[in-house]
Each structure stands twice: as C-alpha cells, then as structure tokens.
Amino acid sequence: xxxxxxxxxxxxxxxxxxxxxxxxxxxxxxxxxxxxxxxxxxxxxxxxxxxxxxxxxxxxxxxxxxxxxxxxxxxxxxxxxxxxxxxxxxxxxxxxxxxxxxxxxxxxxxxxxxxxxxxxxxxxxxxxxxxxxxxxxxxxxxxxxxxxxxxxxxxxxxxxxxxxxxxxxxxxxxxxxxxxxxxxxxxxxxxxxxxxxxxxxxxxxxxxxxxxxxxxxxxxxxxxxxxxxxxxxxxxxxxxxxxxxxxxxxxxxxxxxxxxxxxxxxxxxxxxxxxxxxxxxxxxxxxxxxxxxxxxxxxxxxxxxxxxxxxxxxxxxxxxxxxxxxxxxxxxxxxxxxxxxxxxxxxxxxxxxxxxxxxxxxxxxxxxxxxxxxxxxxxxxxxxxxxxxxxxxxxxxxxxxxxxxxxxxxxxxxxxxxxxxxxxxxxxxxxxxxxxxxxxxxxxxxxxxxxxxxxxxxxxxxxxxxxxxxxxxxxxxxxxxxxxxxxxxxxxxxxxxxxxxxxxxxxxxxxxxxxxxxxxxxxxxxxxxxxxxxxxxxxxxxxxxxxxxxxxxxxxxxxxxxxxxxxxxxxxxxxxxxxxxxxxx
Numbered sequence: 001x002x003x004x005x006x007x008x009x010x011x012x013x014x015x016x017x018x019x020x021x022x023x024x025x026x027x028x029x030x031x032x033x034x035x036x037x038x039x040x041x042x043x044x045x046x047x048x049x050x051x052x053x054x055x056x057x058x059x060x061x062x063x064x065x066x067x068x069x070x071x072x073x074x075x076x077x078x079x080x081x082x083x084x085x086x087x088x089x090x091x092x093x094x095x096x097x098x099x100x101x102x103x104x105x106x107x108x109x110x111x112x113x114x115x116x117x118x119x120x121x122x123x124x125x126x127x128x129x130x131x132x133x134x135x136x137x138x139x140x141x142x143x144x145x146x147x148x149x150x151x152x153x154x155x156x157x158x159x160x161x162x163x164x165x166x167x168x169x170x171x172x173x174x175x176x177x178x179x180x181x182x183x184x185x186x187x188x189x190x191x192x193x194x195x196x197x198x199x200x201x202x203x204x205x206x207x208x209x210x211x212x213x214x215x216x217x218x219x220x221x222x223x224x225x226x227x228x229x230x231x232x233x234x235x236x237x238x239x240x241x242x243x244x245x246x247x248x249x250x251x252x253x254x255x256x257x258x259x260x261x262x263x264x265x266x267x268x269x270x271x272x273x274x275x276x277x278x279x280x281x282x283x284x285x286x287x288x289x290x291x292x293x294x295x296x297x298x299x300x301x302x303x304x305x306x307x308x309x310x311x312x313x314x315x316x317x318x319x320x321x322x323x324x325x326x327x328x329x330x331x332x333x334x335x336x337x338x339x340x341x342x343x344x345x346x347x348x349x350x351x352x353x354x355x356x357x358x359x360x361x362x363x364x365x366x367x368x369x370x371x372x373x374x375x376x377x378x379x380x381x382x383x384x385x386x387x388x389x390x391x392x393x394x395x396x397x398x399x400x401x402x403x404x405x406x407x408x409x410x411x412x413x414x415x416x417x418x419x420x421x422x423x424x425x426x427x428x429x430x431x432x433x434x435x436x437x438x439x440x441x442x443x444x445x446x447x448x449x450x451x452x453x454x455x456x457x458x459x460x461x462x463x464x465x466x467x468x469x470x471x472x473x474x475x476x477x478x479x480x481x482x483x484x485x486x487x488x489x490x491x492x493x494x495x496x497x498x499x500x501x502x503x504x505x506x507x508x509x510x511x512x513x514x515x516x517x518x519x520x521x522x523x524x525x526x527x528x529x530x531x532x533x534x535x536x537x538x539x540x541x542x543x544x545x546x547x548x549x550x551x552x553x554x555x556x557x558x559x560x561x562x563x564x565x566x567x568x569x570x571x572x573x574x575x576x577x578x579x580x581x582x583x584x585x
Contacts, residue, residue, distance in 0.1 A: 010317040017096040018139075028088045028147045035081040036151020038074045040159055043291040045071055048284065082148060089143030097136040101128060104320055110328035113395035114355075122205030127323055130200055131316030138313030141306045149299030156296045163285050163292070166273065167266055171293045174262040178300045181254045182307065192244035197315040199237045206233060245308060255301045259294070266293055329394075329415065336414040342421050342502040343406050344371040344533030346392070352400035353391060353556075361387060362556040365401070369549070374534045376544035378578060379553035385537045387556075389505050392535070393419055423501030429488040433477030436465060439491060440472070443499030451498055458527065459494035461487065497528055504534040541579050550575065 019025070049067045105128065116124075160168040210226050270286040303310075346369040353362040361384050369375045377385045390396045391403060394415055403410050410418055423443070431439050440455070441447045452472070456462040464487065468474040474481060483491075496504070506525070522543060538544045545564045552560035552567070552574045559574050560567055567575035 010314060010321055013321060014096075014100070014135075014317055017099050018092060020099065021092050021095060024088045024092050028085055028092075028143070031081045031085050031088070032147025032149075033151045035078060035085065035148040036153075036155050038078040038081065039148070039152050039295060040155045040292070042071060042074050042078060043288050043295060044159060045074070046288065046291070082144075085147060086144050089140050093136050093139040093143060096139065097132055100135070100320065101132050104128065104324055107324045107326075107328065111326055112329045113390065115326055120202070120205030120209070122203075122208030123201040124323070125208065126201040126204035127316075127319050130204065131197060131319050134197075134309070134316040135313045135320070138306065138309040141309055142303070145299060145302050145306075149302070152295050153299055156292050160289060160292050160296065163289055164270075164273070164281060167270055167289050167293075170265045170269055171262055171296055174258055174265070175297060175300065177258050178255045178297065181258065182300070182303075185250055185254075185307070192240055193311040193315045194318060195240045196237065196244050197312065197319055199233065199240060201319065203230070203233045203237060206230065244311070255297075259297045259301060262293055262297065263290060266290055337408055337412050337417070339405065339408070339413050339417040339421050339502075344503050345369065345406050346503070346533055346535075347404045347407075348388075348401070349404070350401040351391065351398050351403060353387065353396065353398050355396075360556070362391070362398075365556065365558065367551060367558065367561075369533050369535070371533055372531050373548040374529055374536060374544075374546065376536045376538055376547035376550045377553060378538055378541065378544070378550060378575065380578075382555075383553040384556040385553055386507060389424075389507065389535065389537065392505070393422060393424075421502045422505055423496040423499050423503070424505045424507070425489075425493050425496045426507045429485065429492050431476055431488055431491055433475070433480070435470075435473050435475055435480075436468075436491070437472040439476065440495050440498055442495055443501075447498045451500075455494040455497035458497055459490045461490045461494055493525075502532060504529055504532055505537075506534065507537045541575075541582055552578075 045067050049064055049071070108124070157168070160171065206229065210230075266286075266289060270281060270289065273281040274283070274286065346367075348365050348367040351362055351365040352360070354360045365388075367375075377388060379385055387396075391398055392410070394410055397411075405413065405418070405421070432442075437452070440452055444451075453462065456465060465471055465474070468481070476483065526546065536544055536547065541564075544550060547564065549561060550564060550567055551558055554574060560570070562570075562575075567573060568579050570576055
C-alpha cells in the first residue's frame with residue numbers, strides 16, 4: 001500500500017532523473033515566467049480596454065487600438081511560450097522515463113534467480129510498460145503546467161495586491177480550501193490507486209501465462225475456467241478502479257465549486273466597493289480582478305484535474321522503486337578469483353540447502369566429480385537434481401557446506417567467470433527473435449564460420465539451415481520462420497557447442513527430439529564431453545549408460561552411486577527400480 005511518506009520518497013528519488021536536463025529546465029523556467037507575465041498582462045490590458053469605453057458614444061478609439069495591437073503581441077508570446085514549454089516537457093519526461101526504465105532493467109538483470117521464481121513474469125513486464133507509461137504521462141502533464149502555473153500565481157498575486165488588497169484577501173481565503181479538498185481526496189484514494197496498479201500487474205501476469213500456454217489450455221478444455229479466473233481479476237480491477245476514479249473525480253468539480261464561490265464573493269464585495277467609491281475600484285478593474293482570481297486558482301484546479309494521472313503515476317513509481325529496491329546478487333569484489341585453465345574437479349562437501357526453512361531439501365550432500373568425468377544425476381521429481389545445478393551455478397547460495405572447483409570454493413570465484421566455465425543445455429529451449437547466426441553465437445560472439453559450421457554438423461542442423469533461403473541469416477521468431485520444438489532444442493545444443501565451455505550441464509537436453517536424432521546427439525555429446533567434466537540430469541536412463549558415475553538422489557540425499565552396470569544389477573535398489581519401470585514391458 002502506498003502511503004504519503006513513500007510517495008514523498010518516490011518523488012525525491014525520481015527528481016534526479018529530471019534534474020539531468022538542466023538546460024531544458026532552465027529554458028522552461030524562463031518560458032514559464034514569460035508565459036505567466038504575458039497571461040497576466042493579457043488580463044490587465046483587457047481591463048484597460050474596458051475602461052476606454054467610457055459610455056455610449058464616448059470611446060477612446062486611439063487608446064483602444066493601441067491596446068488591441070499590444071494584446072495581439074502579448075497573445076502571440078503567450079501561445080508560443082506555452083507551445084515551447086510543452087515541447088520541453090515532452091522531451092524531459094520521455095528522456096527521464098527512458099533513463100528510469102534503463103536503470104530498472106539494469107537492476108533487474110542483477111537480481112537473483114529467486115526473485116524470478118517468486119514473481120510473475122507478466123507482473124514484472126507491467127512495471128516496464130503500463131507503470132512507466134503512466135509515470136511519463138503524468139510527468140508531461142505536470143511539467144506543462146507547473147512552470148507557467150507558478151509564474152501566473154506569483155505575478156497574478158502581485159497585480160491583485162496592486163489593484164485591491166481587500167479583494168485579494170477574499171481570494172486568499174478561498175484558495176486554501178481548494179488545497180484542503182485536494183488533500184482529503186488524495187489521501188482517501190491513494191490505497192485504491194495502489195491496489196489498482198497491483199491488480200493491473202496481476203492481470204498482465206495471468207494473461208502472459210495463459211497466452212504462452214494456449215496449447216495446454218485448449219488440450220485440457222480449460223478455456224471457460226481461465227475465462228472465469230480472468231473475469232474475477234477484471235471485476236476486482238473494476239471495483240478498485242471505480243473507487244479510485246470516483247474519489248479522484250471529485251477533486252476537480254469541488255475545486256471549481258469553491259472557485260465559483262470566490263467569483264460570487266468578489267462580485268459582491270467588488271460591487272459594494274464601486275457603489276461606495278472605495279479603493280478607486282472601476283468596472284474595468286473589477287473585470288480584470290475577476291479574471292485574475294480565476295487565473296490565480298486555475299493552476300490549482302488544473303492540477304486537481306490531473307490528480308488521477310498523478311495518483312496512478314505515484315502508484316507506478318511505488319512499484320518501479322519496489323523492483324529497484326530488491327536486493328541484488330551479492331558479489332564481493334575483493335579476493336575474487338578468475339577461473340582460468342579450469343581442470344573441472346568439482347566437489348560438494350557437506351552441502352545443506354532449502355528454498356524455505358520449513359522444508360529442508362539438500363542435507364549433508366557429498367560428491368566429487370573428477371576432471372573429465374560424466375556425472376549423471378537421476379531420481380524422482382523433487383529429489384533435488386536441478387537444485388544441485390542451481391547451487392553449482394550460484395543461482396542460489398548454499399545454507400551450509402562448500403562447493404569447490406579445482407579446490408577453490410565457488411564463493412571465492414567471480415560469478416561471471418564461474419558461469420562462463422559452464423555450458424548449459426536445458427529442457428526448456430530459449431531462442432530470441434533474431435537470425436539463426438545471432439542465436440548460435442549468443443555464448444561466443446567471436447565464433448568463426450568454421451566453428452559455427454562444425455557445431456551445426458554435430459547437432460544435425462547443418463543441412464536444415466543450408467536449405468533455408470537465407471541460411472544462417474534467416475530470421476526466427478515473430479518476424480521470421482517458425483521451427484519445431486525438436487529443431488529449437490538442436491539449435492540450443494549447437495549454441496552450447498560453439499560457446500566451447502570447460503564444463504557442461506545437460507538438463508534433459510534431448511527430451512524434445514526423436515529417438516534416432518537422440519542417438520546422433522548422444523554421439524555428438526560424447527565428443528563434446530571428452531575431457532570436460534559434465535553433469536547430466538536425465539529421466540530417460542538409456543541416455544546415461546556411458547556415464548562414469550550415476551548419482552541416484554531421493555529427497556535431497558544420495559541413495560546410490562556407481563556405474564550403470566553396477567547399479568542396474570543391484571537388486572531392490574533405487575536405480576534398478578527406475579530402470580525396470582522404464583524398460584520392463
């Protein structure tokens with residue numbers, strides 16, 4: 001929930017993004033003063049023009065013509081200055097938001113994997129799109145009004161004091177009431193605006209999830225269920241949004257009502273002053289003063305008119321800075337070791353880990369992988385197989401014990417250096433919208449044509465790519481060709497080969513290819529794994545028969561370890577049971 005204190009801190013934190021553009025701000029201030037002065041002068045000379053018309057047949061046309069010409073010049077300056085202020089406002093707002101979005105994305109890249117695991121991806125996306133757009137719109141609206149508005153308030157006040165101190169007091173008495181009304185409405189609607197933005201993020205996350213998994217939705221006939229779930233979110237957004245919009249919509253009409261009461265008071269008191277010939281008040285002065293009072297309160301009323309935008313933007317700032325307040329991956333710079341000439345000896349010593357303290361997962365885990373060994377990790381779902389990879393890559397930190405590479409604790413190794421030493425092929429393929437070449441060299445941008453060609457041949461995609469109209473320059477994704485899931489998996493395998501890592505992690509890497517292609521890929525993997533320490537997480541046991549060690553896990557512990565032959569012959573063992581379940585038909 002957003003409170004006034006956080007709103008202040010959010011604005012204070014956002015202000016440096018605006019202050020990065022001093023030239024535009026100074027120019028806006030100068031133009032604002034000019035606009036405010038010309039706006040007030042426009043009113044002043046309108047009053048003067050009224051006083052040139054003394055009565056029927058008694059009009060000073062010479063003076064009136066001069067005033068009208070002057071009014072034309074003043075009006076031109078007013079329009080041009082306001083137009084320039086809007087241009088500067090748009091520029092500063094968009095540039096500031098671009099910098100904020102860049103910093104937020106940079107921070108996002110530094111967040112640990114645990115943040116992505118517990119946060120909806122659509123919700124994260126909403127902060128970079130919907131929230132940022134709301135901040136930009138409100139910033140532009142406020143910018144366009146604040147500079148000229150402040151100038152108008154100050155200059156108008158000086159002119160009003162000069163014309164009539166009594167009528168000025170009337171205006172000053174009514175103006176604070178507008179402030180009070182705005183404050184009360186803003187205070188009551190803040191929580192609704194915060195909730196509205198939160199629900200928008202939830203809807204974005206839900207829609208992203210459903211759209212990305214439409215095959216499953218249709219396969220299980222869950223269209224109606226997903227529709228009901230969406231309608232529940234939508235109804236909640238409607239209720240919260242209606243409350244927020246209704247509360248905020250009261251600000252402008254209430255402010256105008258108070259402003260109209262000010263008009264009536266000025267007209268009544270001004271009329272009495274004219275009748276009594278007090279303070280030298282004339283009809284022209286009273287007409288000017290009436291407009292002055294309107295100009296004096298206009299900036300406050302206009303701000304109340306965009307209070308909905310301001311409240312939504314504050315909620316967006318809240319969510320943006322909430323993201324930027326998330327703790328990043330901790331990496332001490334002192335005594336960090338660059339992993340070079342890695343031999344690939346990996347040791348887990350008395351490792352303990354749990355995602356939540358209430359549910360221990362890895363307990364007193366010990367394992368040594370000697371250089372060049374192929375370590376297969378098998379076990380039932382939830383046994384902790386993928387967790388070992390997360391710990392090895394330092395996506396998560398161990399709760400106890402030590403993981404070391406070449407006798408160096410990985411906590412002493414630079415994370416970038418550590419992760420560069422591993423090549424990963426995961427079950428979930430990821431290819432981005434770009435050319436095949438860009439996807440293949442993602443892990444090694446300096447790869448040569450020969451290296452790319454060799455990897456494609458080993459991954460059995462060379463002939464497929466050669467048949468494409470543009471070969472390696474063929475675009476993939478929404479703007480390019482669509483390829484099968486098996487081909488996507490082959491692409492990721494080739495990408496890992498090209499990156500030429502010291503060690504390998506294969507997580508069900510052949511799950512999306514047919515049996516014949518799987519055999520070819522296994523041969524390619526054996527070539528690639530030669531001399532490299534490799535960790536293979538597998539459910540299909542036929543793919544790991546040549547592993548140097550097969551580690552069988554259950555509830556975070558090693559229950560068996562050995563070669564395929566030794567374990568499969570161990571009657572009543574875990575591995576034997578898994579093997580029989582797959583091959584005993």
